[in-house]
Amino acid sequence: MAGGGVTNFLANIDRNSWVHKLDPRTKVAILVFFSVFPLLFTDYRFLFFFFLLILPLWLTANLNFRPMIGPFLGVGFFMLILFVFTALRTPAELTNPAPEAANFTWFIKAGPIVVTSHTFFRGLYIAGRMLVPLTIGLFIIATTDPTTLGKGLRKLKVPTAAVFMVLAGLRFIPIVTEQMLNILDAMTIRGVPNSRFERTKLLILPLFVTSLRRTRTMGSACEAKGYGAQKWNNFYQAFRLNRADKIMLITLLVLTLAIIYVRFGLGLGVATVGWTR
Amino acid sequence: MATAVQTKIIKGFNAVDLVTVAVFAALYRAAWYVWQIFGFLFPFNIVLATFFATLAAVAAAVIVRKVGVFTLYAIAAALINFFFQGEALVASIIYLFLGVFSDAYLYMQIKAGKDPFTSFRDMAIAGGIFAFLWSAVNWGYVFPILFQMEFSIGMLFAVAVSCFVGGVIGGLIGYKLGDRLKGLIY
Known part of the structure; x- marks a missing residue:
């Protein structure tokens, strides 16, 4: 649930x-x-x-x-x-x-x-x-929408780094949780004992590694698109009250x-x- | 030599660094469910919160290896917590500054010519500073004053010390974890 x-x-x-x-x-x-x-x-x-x-x-x-x-x-x-x-x-x-x-x-x-x-x-x-x-x-x-929220925060002069991290974190919370559930399912299929301590111990490293590899892919994609090369003060989406x-x-x-x-x-x-x- | 040291200290964060810090903040947020399971132990289940917070902070610092990681981590964790879990705004604003002193310590170590991110001792101290501030803020202000929870002085002290110890242990494990992850993700 x-x-x-x-x-x-x-x-x-x-x-x-x-x-x-x-x-x-x-x-x-x-x-x-x-x-x-x-x-x-x-x-x-x-x-x-x-x-x-x-x-x-x-x-x-x-x-x-x-x-x-x-x-x-x-x-x-x-x-x-x-x-x-x-x-x-x-x-x-x-x-x-x-x-x-x-x-x-x-x-x-x-x-x-x-x-x-x-x-x-x-x-x-x-x-x-x-x-x-x-x-x-x-x-x-x-x-x-998290992206819209991020743009709104940028409009309020919140630093780009903080907004970027919040958006990245929000995007990753469901991904990390799904990764965790996938790893737990894989453990069940492979016959890992049902002990909660044992499962948690075996879960930590794969969860961190898979999550961090995805972050590096995402970060590299942002770098390839010129993140940080210029200040982002203009928006394609118009913000009017x-x-x-x-x-x-x-x-x-x-x-x-x-x-x-x-x-x-x-x-x-x-x-x-x-x-x- | 002085110029090279100065350049290293003020190195900026790229997108990979920011996403790495953000994912550790998200992992800390995911670990929230763990200490919720142990809610019947309240307030001592918050030891787990401090443990995971410091573990993630130190691991992020070991992987990113730049001054400012603790501050960025605290900012990301506070904002994600505020928007996703729900947190009092005043508490979130205070949490934004939790990493500053740890970064100040790392800055001083780099200025002295050391590389603190590969030093177990330095990362343990930085993690200890982070855990101390986390415990002090939570049990000195957030829970007793902001949330108006009534604890005896003895109980407050015991919980604060427990959280600090839990955080220090989390920091030590975080260093080992970060060191191992560095080799696996590159």
């Missing part, structure tokens, strides 16, 4: 929606906005606001979610870890003198593990706070100013339930 998710994470880029048509620079602005501002808040109502903001983007982007199950599971697993590590405490939590921690309405004690209403909801806030920042990258990569881009950018700007005012001007957005810092 995870392998299929990795190799098909580009399965949605050819779909048609208003999100797919956005300029890559607008998408980078969306990425920055949703990566930064949710982290300023710990009150669940404000976090829910960001969730409501991004939900229409996901729902109107005409996405097939099946290829993205693997990455979603990964994010979900990390959020579960965040929740568990915050919610599950020791019995000392029941006598925690901190005023916020002491104001719990219920608790569950199972041996050395204690969960109170305070730690439970705080765990939800801590985990939920990461939902939007960790998934926005997936949203952008699912709706953007259309009406949807302008509306999105203005909306993001207004939201940014409003969020900064609400958070730092009015001092709102910090959880009132059980927040100790």
Whole structure:
């Protein structure tokens, strides 16, 4: 399942929606906005606001979610870890003198593990706070051709070397994973013992060698086509901000100013339930 | 002689070098699934993350053999992680600079007339610097402050030290791996 998710994470880029048509620079602005501002808040109502903001983007982007199950599971697993590590405490939590921690309405004690209403909801806030920042990258990569994204980054003056490496890496992730699966299949056919340690040990060198040989072929092809011989400041593909881009950018700007005012001007957005810092 | 040394230090990266660094960053990203399997050991499964990160960084340095590899690797890994896995932007920006001090060490070694890329000791030190910064950033800021995860000071210290040790071991293995791969891919 995870392998299929990795190799098909580009399965949605050819779909048609208003999100797919956005300029890559607008998408980078969306990425920055949703990566930064949710982290300023710990009150669940404000976090829910960001969730409501991004939900229409996901729902109107005409996405097939099946290829993205693997990455979603990964994010979900990390959020579960965040929740568990915050919610599950020791019995000392029941006598925690901190005023916020002491104001719990219920608790569950199972041996050395204690969960109170305070730690439970705080765990939800801590985990939920990461939902939007960790998934926005997936949203952008699912709706953007990597080459177009790279051109957009170049338009934003990101160095060519960094963009080139990101594109090369993104192209190679599915290739490396397929190589790994091919090598594992070959091991099975050749009767290699089923021991995970033995298989991993035998997998590493062939995986690295085959991957690196392909990189050298790709790199040599780029060199043959004159990579690095001149600065690439002109693009065959025209980048113009259309009406949807302008509306999105203005909306993001207004939201940014409003969020900064609400958070730092009015001092709102910090959880009132059980927040100790 | 001074001119020759200066030329070697400031040598640029060609497409083959950049793709090699990128594929090591992609391999590190693929190894993410390994420490996800061991998620029940959290936070000690992050030792594997540091191990693979340093292994890939040092192996890339041994193969590419240019100052700046650690920085480029950190940039590629941070950006691929940000776009593909999902990462907090602030954390990604910090990760961009993780390789700088390792490259500074390699720069000083080359300026002193040595070839650090063929020296086990120098690559072990460069990998150790990388692993130290990786552990310090993750357990000094990212997990306890950015992700607001509550750990005792003792636990934080234990995990940070474990990750550092894991990274150092990864660096040592990365040197051996890179040295072997050099002969197989040329």
